[in-house]
Amino acid sequence: MVVQAAPGGGSDILARTVGDILNKERIVEQPIAVVNRPGGSGAIAYAYLNEKKGDPHFIATVTASYLTTAIQGQSPVSYRDFSNHAVLAVDDFIAVVRANAPYSTLQELVDAAKAAPNSIRVGTTQVGSSDSIIELRLEQAAGIELNAVTFNSAGEVNAALLGSSVDLAFANPGEVRELIRARRLKQLAVFAPQRLAGFEDLPTARDAGYDVNVEQFRGVVGPAGLTPDQQLYWQNALYRMTETAGWKDYIEKNTLRPLVLVGQDAEQYIARESAQLTEALKGLGVAQ
Amino acid sequence: MDLINNIVLGFSVALTPQNIFFAFVGALIGTIIGALPGIGPSAGVALLLPVTFGMHPASAIIMLAGIYYGAMYGGTITSVLINTPGESASVMTTLDGYQMAAKGRAGAALGMAAIGSFIAGTAGVLALMLAAPPLAEVAISFGPPEYFALMVLGLTTLTGLTGASKLKGLLMGIVGLILGTIGIDPILGNARFTFGNPNLADGLDFLPVAVGLFGIAEILGNVDLPTRAEPIKAKITGLLPTRQDWADSWGAIGRGTTLGFFVGALPGAGATIASFLAYGLEKRISKRPERFGTGIIEGVAAPESANNAAAAGALVPLMVLGIPGSATTAVMLGALTLYGLQPGPLLMDLNPDVFWGLVASMYVGNVMLLILNLPLAPAFASILRVPYSALVPIIMGIALVGVYSVQNSTFDLGVALAFGIIGYALKRYGYPSAPLVLALVLGPLMERAFRQSLQMSQGGFGIFVTRPVTAFFLLVALIVVVAPLVAWFRSRGRPIPVPVPEERQVAC
Incomplete structure (x- = not known):
């Protein structure tokens, strides 16, 4: 399992939590080792994963940088170059x-x-x-x-x-x-479509009349070139992972919003996010 | 008395056999991690995080903090013995520490570092205990303009770090600043001087550069001298600091501790910068500044005290506000969350056993580290009796494995080797490496703070003079630069308003 950040940050803890639950609950029998490839806003990790085409033994946890690094022209590979296994949760602002x-x-x-x-x-x-x-x-x-x-x-x-x-x-x-x-x-x-659990008193931006809705997803991807069976294996495994008590605990502690999408749904979600981010980054003048 | 009750509570947590054991394990592992180049405290804490799952939160954080301040002790060892900083906060220690080892005084250097670390660590914990909440408020009131001024002050000590020639020192500082501009622009996000290579996107990492310039260059330099196959032949005498050493170090330890604790408490500064500033300060106010870098004990005592006090200081914003001030405390913040605690302003009230237990355990841990490090100083020092021909491959191995392990990156190995060769050439022609490393670290921080300040003021430079703390730091920096010039003009009797002859004179 490849992490695009140094040990200890939020992304690293996410990866270690996912790996830990997959092993502990025996969803994945092979022991999962975490490899940190920090640097270049994720570009180094994505380039590394891209070298593993067709190898089902690699997965990576990703967040918004998975899309933004490519949009800003700092990574030659984009989400289209990978198997987008699952979206696990989103973080609101x-x-x-x-x-x-x-x-x-x-x-x-x-x-x-x-x-x-x-x-x-x-x-x-x-x-x-x-x-x-x-x-x-x-x-x-x-x-x-x-x-x-x-x-x-x-x-x-x-x-x-x-x-x-x-x-x-x-x-x-x-x-x-x-x-x-x-x-x-x-x-x-x-800035979410509806009020958050645990923050019921807090209005959304839309309530105030400003339709601004930005969220940051957490997902798991793998290299391209996997067989449909291999893709299905990871989709099943990750879906089962999100049903465990350990994952629900992680969601609650980090105040994430559960949003579980696998396979086609995950692909579509990521494509939509990418399109929105491209537009937003053009507005900021940093898209390539 | 709330404080006394809290301290009693803290020691009742820290002195259980279980927690004494965890403090010891943390301190021991920290020492080893600190001594190994490459694996710094943040990586060490992160790697051992999984081990602490299932432990009581107080025990877990006691162990992780032990790793953090233990690493500050351990980093000294390789700095002194093989001129390779074990972690970034020990870079300054190489300057005088290694020279002391070359004179056969490695034991005294290590011993004084351990004692200075102990004093600083203990005083730091005392300050953490007594003054954490008000200090945290002062620390966060430091905005970008204050950081910029602090960095300027740090860079003006550059001239104080140079060897014989101020001009060569300044030149190396400028090279460091230029190298520091490599990477993603901190404000706009454009790539600068990366040549499309993603490995350069985050800039040149500081550790491979330091290992190359100090460690590898040293090896190359020694191999180059056929007559000195065993570079450190001097008898290893004075295993413990002498009375004279004490007299020389006392002030340096006190100043290093005070400075280190406060700089450590600033979010974003940390132990490395604390050790830089402490060394610079010591050289500034010393009666014998020309002897810094030749192996004098206060050059070891100051940065080593500062980095330990900074480790305690860094816990201030973490524990009081839930805001991590450094990479290591960011990992510890993640750890606290994993244990089900909520780091923030309420932590001290809601989980007093964790906060006060941690504080009390740090007294215990510092005593253990002193006991661990003092008797071991002579043992470590005796490593230098190993023939150099056998030592070289070992040092190279440790240094390169360390560099690789930071980011699992072969690119960093190339950087370390390249800077090893550059460092060798610089040494050969008398250009000091320390200003380059200092500027490489401070430059990007200074640039960011400068541009943030201008963002805050929407382009107005007034922001640097209207804020009292900023103005004060900048004024001190100005005095540091101007005072020697004034003194020089005076000594010439007749002031000449052309600075060229001055430069020529010192350059010779």
Whole structure:
């Protein structure tokens, strides 16, 4: 199992959790070894997997970089070069501000941004990341201008938000849940099609009148050139994995939204996401 | 007294036989991981993460933290003995540590590093215990402009790291800055100088470059000298630091500890930068700056104290706010989540046994590491008695395996070898390698912070003077640069407003 990140990050823990459950529940009898191939926003891992054409013994966990790296022209291979086995879950984004911020709803924030364009600083991770796409879409939908400051990681964005270097961030619920509970941050809206479990009080952006919906999927892919039987094997195995208590526990702890799609459904979902991301990245001026 | 109750609670957790055992295992594994070039603390913690599943969360985090600060002790060993930093926070230790070993004082270097680490580690835990919440607030109030100013200050110590020639040192610093621009643009996401090679997308990784410039170049340099087949022939005397060593190191340990703890607490800075800054500071204020790099004990004591204090400092934002400040604490954050804990501002209230147990265990762990490292210092030092012809292949093997294991990348092996050859040439012609490495690490951070600051101000440079902390750091940096020039003009009696002769003079 190939991971596109260094040991220890969210992507690595996802891969190790999936591998662990597949082995522990005896869904896959062969022991699964995790190989970390970090670097180049995933390009190195995808190139490595691409060399394994036709070998069913390789799988890789992927997230949005699987699509965005190729769209930005930093990887010669795209999702079309792989067998897209399954989508396992999606991570949503919520708009958060400091607890003492003068706005408590998305509408109030938009009004403040309209009154003084570029006065609100928003912390995002790299251009092309899901949160930078939200920023762009929200600006377009609400007709506002935000002042984006680009950070290296979500952790740095959260630190900058707490430290008043920026005023707004779009974060995964799991990263800010505790800061919200401790009343250091407040949440304005979620950019999802419906309200989130555990966040029932939090309106969606659509409720506020801004149809911005960006999610980040977590999936598993394999090299191209597999036989239909081999593809079916992984689709079955991964589907069974998502039914286990261990997986449900992981979903809950990380505040992910379950979304299980295999085979054709996964292909279609990924193709649709890719088309949407391409359009968004063109808007940001970084698509190739 | 809440604090006393909490400390009692902490020790009641840390002093169970089970948790003493886990602290010991963590510290021991950490020492080994630290000593091996390539596997740093973040990879070490990540690799051992699966082992901790099923353990009590307090025991698990005690062991993982043990690996983290244990690695800060262990990194010294290879830096001193074979001029190859065991992990990135020990790069500065190679400068004087290896020179001490060459003079037969490896034991004293290792011993002082262990003692300095112990003092810094213990003081760091004390600070963590007493002042974590307010410190975390100060640390997060550092925004991009403050980081930029801090990096500028770090880079101005560049001139302080150079050997005989300031000009050569500056030149190497500029080369480091240029190499630091390789990779994906941090703001816009364009590829720069990668020539379409995905291995260069994240820039030149710092560890292969450091291993090449320090370790491999050293080997090549020694092989080149036929008369010195056994480079370190000096008798290994003074296995423990002498009274004079103590007198020389005391201040360096104190300053390294204070600086290290605070820099460690800043999200995004960490132990490596802490050790750079501590070394630079020590050389700045020393009465004998010209002797840094020739094997003096405070050159080992300062960075080693700083990196240990930084390891304790890095736990401040993690434990108080749930925000990881470094790669290693990011892994530990993931670990806490896996144990079902929710890292964040409420952790200290909801799981006091975990937080206070961890703090108390760090006292225990630091004592163990001191006991472990002091008697072993002479044993490690005796490695240098092995004939060089036998040592070379072993060192090369350790260094290259280490480089490969960071990212499982053969490209990195090529980088290390290439920089080994470059480093050999630089050594041969008297160009110092340290400024290159320093600039390679600080350059990208400085660039990012600079551009973030300008994003914040929408292009206005006023942001660098209107924020008091930023303005203060930049002013200090300016003084560091200007003061020697002023002193030089004065000593000439008659100021000449043309800087060219000055450069020529020091370059000779």
